[in-house]
Amino acid sequence: MTPHLVLRVVSKLLIPLIVVFGLYVHFHGDYSPGGGFQAGVIVAAAVILYALIFGIDSAKRAVPTWFVKFMAALGVLLFGGTGVASLILGANFLDYDVLHPDLAHHTGQHIGIILVELGVLSTVFSVMMAIFYAFAGRAPDIPEGEW
Amino acid sequence: MTEFDWTQLLDYALMGMLLAVGIAIVRLRNLFAAVMLMGVYSLLSAAWFVTLDAVDVAFTEAAVGAGISTVLMLAAMLLTAREAEPVKAIRHWAALIVVSVAGAALFYAVGDMPVYGDPNSPANSYVGMAYITSTPNEIAIPNVVTAVLASYRGFDTFGETVVIFAAGLGVMLLLGLNSGKKKGDEE
Numbered sequence: 478m479t480p481h482l483v484l485r486v487v488s489k490l491l492i493p494l495i496v497v498f499g500l501y502v503h504f505h506g507d508y509s510p511g512g513g514f515q516a517g518v519i520v521a522a523a524v525i526l527y528a529l530i531f532g533i534d535s536a537k538r539a540v541p542t543w544f545v546k547f548m549a550a551l552g553v554l555l556f557g558g559t560g561v562a563s564l565i566l567g568a569n570f571l572d573y574d575v576l577h578p579d580l581a582h583h584t585g586q587h588i589g590i591i592l593v594e595l596g597v598l599s600t601v602f603s604v605m606m607a608i609f610y611a612f613a614g615r616a617p618d619i620p621e622g623e624w
Numbered sequence: 625m626t627e628f629d630w631t632q633l634l635d636y637a638l639m640g641m642l643l644a645v646g647i648a649i650v651r652l653r654n655l656f657a658a659v660m661l662m663g664v665y666s667l668l669s670a671a672w673f674v675t676l677d678a679v680d681v682a683f684t685e686a687a688v689g690a691g692i693s694t695v696l697m698l699a700a701m702l703l704t705a706r707e708a709e710p711v712k713a714i715r716h717w718a719a720l721i722v723v724s725v726a727g728a729a730l731f732y733a734v735g736d737m738p739v740y741g742d743p744n745s746p747a748n749s750y751v752g753m754a755y756i757t758s759t760p761n762e763i764a765i766p767n768v769v770t771a772v773l774a775s776y777r778g779f780d781t782f783g784e785t786v787v788i789f790a791a792g793l794g795v796m797l798l799l800g801l802n803s804g805k806k807k808g809d810e811e
């Protein structure tokens with residue numbers, strides 16, 4: 478029932494840390510290397526690790542395919558929506574300065590960048606998951622002898 | 625000024641390891657080992673990008689090159705054979721000629737490259753310098769890469785996001801995410 482016990486225990490310890498690190502990379506992207514793209518890939522890597530260890534069916538229960546499709550579209554909408562919001566507020570497309578009245582600290586820029594990167598995170602994570610599901614779902618599980 | 629820069633030894637070591645891994649990948653027949661070595665290659669390039677202070681690029685290379693693409697290659701390998709077919713010698717020679725000519729052209733171009741970190745190089749002088757000087761006043765975030773990516777060139781990044789979305793859409797339409805069939809039915 479429990480082959481690869483060490484792998485299971487270690488990955489259960491690691492996966493939450495990987496997800497938290499991914500979120501750190503996203504929300505700290507203004508101050509340190511990283512951003513939405515890297516964060517999306519890191520979070521996707523955490524789920525893929527889960528799928529490799531516990532099987533792709535368990536992963537599809539944790540991150541369902543409808544969620545993947547939804548988040549992929551939502552990311553693009555969030556990015557575009559931020560641009561449209563700045564348009565509605567009377568500035569150019571993706572000109573974030575109007576998003577917040579505090580121009581002295583450029584708070585609007587910070588909000589805009591975080592929102593836009595959140596869109597990138599959502600789309601990149603979902604597309605990575607979609608590609609993984611599409612390819613890995615076609616193969617039978619890894620045979621015992623090949624671990 | 626004439627003091628020896630020890631960090632270039634690190635560069636040479638990383639370059640040598642990249643070359644060794646590259647040759648090993650070409651010579652290997654076992655696809656599993658080749659995929660793993662490609663992951664190693666990506667990780668070595670990421671380390672090399674770090675020594676060049678391109679931390680954001682290194683980050684992406686480590687996450688995408690060593691992480692995701694290795695897993696995708698492994699998943700693709702499960703669908704196919706584990707060993708590569710032997711290739712005819714004539715095709716090796718053709719490939720070697722192409723690689724040699726391209727490599728010679730690149731080495732010929734090295735002489736015209738600006739010195740590493742040259743502030744007057746084209747990449748650093750015009751718009752790059754403008755971004756570096758105006759980011760603290762206009763965006764007020766420390767990471768200039770994020771400022772350029774998300775704000776100054778937000779339109780480009782939007783395009784990239786749409787491209788990624790389109791790629792995922794294509795894969796979903798062609799292969800499907802939950803095809804209903806239980807896996808292993810065909811075999």
